[in-house]
Amino acid sequence: MTTDQYNQLVDKHADGLYRFVLKTCNNSDKAKDIVQDSFERLWQNVSNIDAEKAKSYLFTTAYHIFVDTHRKDSKQERLNTSRIAEPMHNSQYSDLQEVLHRALNQLPEIQRSVVLLRDYEGYSYDEISEITGLSESQVKVYIFRARVALKEIIGSPAAVLE
Amino acid sequence: MKITTANYEEYALDYMAGELQGEAYTDFCRFLNENPQIKNQLENLNEVVLEPSISSEFNTETLKKKLPAEGEALSLACFDYLENNFTRTERINFEKKILVFPVAKAELAALASTVLEPDLHLIFPYKQKLKRFAFPLFFGYAARTVLGVAAATIIYFGIRTAIETQNFASDLNQSVAINDSMLIPQLNNSNKKIELPYSKEQIQKIKSQRSSNKANLNQNASRKNTSTGIKLAANTQVTEQPTMQELLLNPLNAGQLLTKNALSTEKINIQTLAMVFPKNTVEESSEYKSITNVLIEKFKRNVLKIDQKTPINAMVLAESGINGIGKMTNSFFQLKTQKNSDGKPTYWAFEAGKFSIERQIKKNISE
Structure with missing residues (x-):
């Protein structure tokens, strides 16, 4: 992969990667760090990675960095009584999407990650299993559970009123 | 029984x-x-007969496998339909046999509404910082590497040519003569006339006096506050040699450095000032070789980073220069030399990533 190809990847995937990481970890500073780390690792291996596989490499790296940092921070998070999600005031979202994204925070992290990869990036089960290290059937089960959970959450009046 | x-x-x-x-x-x-x-x-x-506690019984229901409930089976079917997990035939069957029921339509719509849409206005703010500058290529090599190699080559041959054509040794041994215009501004308060340069006899006299002063320095150490002690202190100050760099760049400043302490005392030993800047003769210049030695030692230690015993020659300077440029430009090229027991280079090898060259040094490189 050449430097030009690398720079094209930055233009093409930095935003998508940032959205995925931000929605997964709910912390914009941490998300920025993870995106920068992911691209830094891509650059370090720029001569060994094909441009075609770079996107998958970026998402895999970002996911693993997130998991690692999340483990390190888990002690700190346990001290917090509840997750404090960053406020999402975005007029571009429809009401349903706003509720849906709030509901996303109530899902377990693994379910959140796989459903984001599926919906945001359109990855197949096979690709998601490569990124997350899960089996294809596990990926399917997690996505199904996530959808059912989201359906129930957005179907409840409390979620709408929240 | x-x-x-x-x-x-x-x-x-x-x-x-x-x-x-x-x-x-x-x-x-x-x-x-x-x-x-x-x-x-x-x-x-x-x-003491133990009776099983009802509350501590393991809930075996959790281990049992359940058949999917009707609603769950419908959700799963709708999910597979939405996720395109069905074959073509399965899709057609689903549409004909399941989707005709309103409850199935509602379930499908509910699940379809859970598909997340990315917020396209959410963008990564530091995208430009992630980008890398692309160096133009020359024959497959990055311009950075090519420029580094070119600069290193020019430095190598430049230093080698300069060393071969010029006699640096004579320059380094050269002393800098001081004249009245240099010292008079410093000696306005002394009310003493200075006649420089001194004659050979005068300098010889000064030398013997300084030797005598040095010999008595330890004995008079306890008398620092007396006039003799001050004089001795002044003598002690001027024995500090200026660096060659100071002398070459600004002899007057070098002289100020040496005389600053001596001039601030009540009695100024002009003779000692003269000893610092004697007339440039072969005989006197030998006394100040120590300055050269100190400079060379510092140059070897701080710049070339070589052992003090290793002589300075074109190869040593080129090795230091090329490797320094390699580090500065973050290029993968370096010059290595192999030395014999006398510290003289016998082999050199230049490496620049895919390109490398090595040669035996047959000609004796002058120091």
């Missing part, structure tokens, strides 16, 4: 469970009547 204290335990549990019958039961009852303490013990044993 005779039941005694030695064998009564065999019958005790059967007795307590009500399973002891016939002659054995009669004998055991008689034994208990004869031994009331054992009878008492057996009655208490009834209280």
Whole structure:
């Protein structure tokens, strides 16, 4: 992969990667760090990675960095009584999407990650299993559970009123 | 059958469970009547029978596999339909047989509404910082590497040519003469006339005086506050040599450095000033070779980073220069030399990633 190809990847995937990481970890500073780390690792291996596989490499790296940092921070998070999600005031979202994204925070992290990869990036089960290290059937089960959970959450009046 | 204290335990549990019958039961009852303490013990044993706690029972329901409930099966079918997990035939069947029911349509719509849409206005703010500058390529090499190699080559041949054509040794040994215009501004307060340069005889006299002063320095160390002590202190100050760099760049400043302390004292030893800047003759210049040596030592240690015993030659300078440029430009090229026991280079090798060249040094490189 050449430097030009690398720079094209930055233009093409930095935003998508940032959205995925931000929605997964709910912390914009941490998300920025993870995106920068992911691209830094891509650059370090720029001569060994094909441009075609770079996107998958970026998402895999970002996911693993997130998991690692999340483990390190888990002690700190346990001290917090509840997750404090960053406020999402975005007029571009429809009401349903706003509720849906709030509901996303109530899902377990693994379910959140796989459903984001599926919906945001359109990855197949096979690709998601490569990124997350899960089996294809596990990926399917997690996505199904996530959808059912989201359906129930957005179907409840409390979620709408929240 | 005779039941005694030695064998009564065999019958005790059967007795307590009500399973002891016939002659054995009669004998055991008689034994208990004869031994009331054992009878008492057996009655208490009834209280320690463990009974299973209902609350601590393991919920085996959690282990059982359930058939998918009707609603869950419908959700799963709708999910597979939405996720394109069906074959073409399965899709058609689903649409014909399941989707005709309103409840299935509602379930499908509910699940379809859970598809997340990315917020396209959410963008990564530091995208430009992630980008890398692309160096133009020359024959497959990055311009950075090519420029580094070119600069290193120019430095190598430049230094080599310069060393071969010029005699640096004579320059380094050259002393800098001082004249009246340099010293007079510093000596306005002294009210003494200075005549420089001194004659050879005068300098010889000054030298002997300084030697004498040095010899007496330790003896008079305790008399620092006396006039003699001040004079000796002044003499001590001027023995500090200016660096060659100071002398070459600005002789006046070098002289100020040396005389600053001496001039601030009440009695100024002009003779010692003259000793710092003697007339440039072969005889006198030999006294100041130490300055050269100090400079060379510092240059070897701080710039070339070589052992003090290793002589400075074109190869050593080129090695240091090329490797320094390699580090500065972050390029993968370096010059390595192999030296013999005398410290003189016998082989050199230049490496620049895919390109490398090595040669034996046949010609003796001058120092």
